[in-house]
Amino acid sequence: MIIGVPKEIKNNENRVALTPAGAQELVKRGHSVYVQHTAGEGSGFPDEMYVEAGATILPTIEATYEIAEMIMKVKEPIEAEYPLIKEDQLLFTYFHFASYEPLTKAMVASKSVCLAYETVEKPDKSLPLLVPMSEVAGRMAVQKGANYLEKPLGGRGILLGGVPGVLPAKVLILGGGIVGTQAAWMAAGLGADVTIMDLNLQRLRYLADVMPANVNTMMSNEFNIRKLIQNHDLIIGAVLIPGAKAPHLITRDMLKDMLPGTVLVDVAVDQGGCIETCKPTTHQDPTFVIDDVVHYCVANMPGAVPYTSTLALTNATLPYAMQLADKGWKKAAQDNPDLVPGLNIINGDIVYQAVAEAFDMDYTPVIKYLAD
Numbered sequence: 211m212i213i214g215v216p217k218e219i220k221n222n223e224n225r226v227a228l229t230p231a232g233a234q235e236l237v238k239r240g241h242s243v244y245v246q247h248t249a250g251e252g253s254g255f256p257d258e259m260y261v262e263a264g265a266t267i268l269p270t271i272e273a274t275y276e277i278a279e280m281i282m283k284v285k286e287p288i289e290a291e292y293p294l295i296k297e298d299q300l301l302f303t304y305f306h307f308a309s310y311e312p313l314t315k316a317m318v319a320s321k322s323v324c325l326a327y328e329t330v331e332k333p334d335k336s337l338p339l340l341v342p343m344s345e346v347a348g349r350m351a352v353q354k355g356a357n358y359l360e361k362p363l364g365g366r367g368i369l370l371g372g373v374p375g376v377l378p379a380k381v382l383i384l385g386g387g388i389v390g391t392q393a394a395w396m397a398a399g400l401g402a403d404v405t406i407m408d409l410n411l412q413r414l415r416y417l418a419d420v421m422p423a424n425v426n427t428m429m430s431n432e433f434n435i436r437k438l439i440q441n442h443d444l445i446i447g448a449v450l451i452p453g454a455k456a457p458h459l460i461t462r463d464m465l466k467d468m469l470p471g472t473v474l475v476d477v478a479v480d481q482g483g484c485i486e487t488c489k490p491t492t493h494q495d496p497t498f499v500i501d502d503v504v505h506y507c508v509a510n511m512p513g514a515v516p517y518t519s520t521l522a523l524t525n526a527t528l529p530y531a532m533q534l535a536d537k538g539w540k541k542a543a544q545d546n547p548d549l550v551p552g553l554n555i556i557n558g559d560i561v562y563q564a565v566a567e568a569f570d571m572d573y574t575p576v577i578k579y580l581a582d
């Protein structure tokens with residue numbers, strides 16, 4: 211198969227979808243890998259490393275889309291890329307369709323095959339291609355939150371871990387999945403007083419078992435959220451309903467009940483955000499303030515640590531990319547059920563129910579495309 215790896219063009223996105231080591235594995239299996247000039251540079255992989263691995267460097271994004279049967283990317287295509295996408299081309303990347311209607315409509319119109327990293331799913335319901343980035347974002351959420359709690363950056367001026375004789379900051383984490391768990395480990399490690407909320411009692415039991423003593427668990431509901439936001443310094447949004455828009459657990463009217471200088475880090479912003487007042491921001495301009503509450507809502511947090519993120523992501527995507535390249539998307543999905551829910555749009559049909567529902571568009575069961 212001919213694989214194309216374009217350079218990411220989203221603001222401050224330095225990750226790349228394939229490392230030189232990954233390119234080498236694909237080339238060894240008889241595939242052709244084309245990498246856009248400087249695509250890996252931001253992650254510390256210069257063109258020469260790809261050439262040594264057996265890949266070919268192409269000068270432009272246009273040439274990369276033009277030649278490829280499968281495009282491997284990190285973030286969803288942005289408007290400038292829409293016209294480059296070809297009918298039948300396989301796009302293997304994060305899409306987060308449910309949060310952005312124009313992208314969904316553009317991909318429907320392109321008649322390409324969109325296999326979304328975020329909805330590839332294992333039989334135990336875990337999301338293997340979301341996990342590595344969630345691990346990075348969860349850890350980063352605490353670093354960022356601690357930073358913005360500093361007074362000159364608009365925060366309450368409170369040190370996350372306190373000091374002897376002074377109480378630590380209170381951290382509330384909404385959602386105890388991968389992001390929430392990683393955030394809790396980091397916040398707890400720094401000495402904060404942490405509470406994780408989730409709807410899933412089994413998950414809360416597990417967290418209560420494995421977390422250190424400065425982490426408490428609590429059932430997620432409006433009553434509890436309204437109570438805790440009144441005295442928590444850092445609130446991290448980390449909920450997920452797979453493939454669907456995040457629910458607004460913190461609404462506009464709740465901001466007035468928070469302490470001035472409270473910091474909100476809505477990691478779920480890529481699924482629409484679980485804090486009503488969050489709108490996506492960038493690494494260049496990451497925060498805004500409403501009612502004295504600092505909002506940090508960067509939609510591609512792992513993009514700021516591209517070295518760690520690229521290696522973590524490609525560790526997880528490469529095994530699937532090899533199956534897709536070896537067999538084509540249809541046979542690969544027939545053989546590996548993890549890939550089936552990853553299929554979101556095929557040849558103009560939305561084959562992932564939650565995406566179709568999000569925009570009141572027609573849904574076509576994926577089986578139409580998988581039957582022999």
Ligand SMILES: NC(=O)c1ccc[n+]([C@@H]2O[C@H](COP(=O)([O-])OP(=O)(O)OC[C@H]3O[C@@H](n4cnc5c(N)ncnc54)[C@H](O)[C@@H]3O)[C@@H](O)[C@H]2O)c1
Nearest residue numbers: 343344347385387388389408409430449450478509510511
């Ligand atoms: N901004 C970024 O850069 C970035 C990076 C990685 C992940 N994310 C996003 O972070 C979010 C969380 O991802 P994850 O991997 O931790 O997902 P996950 O599935 O591991 O965890 C989500 C948790 O949310 C819980 N949940 C669902 N509804 C809830 C509610 N009403 N109240 C409390 N908990 C609720 C679920 O029970 C689950 O435990 C996703 O939206 C993901 O797309 C963003």
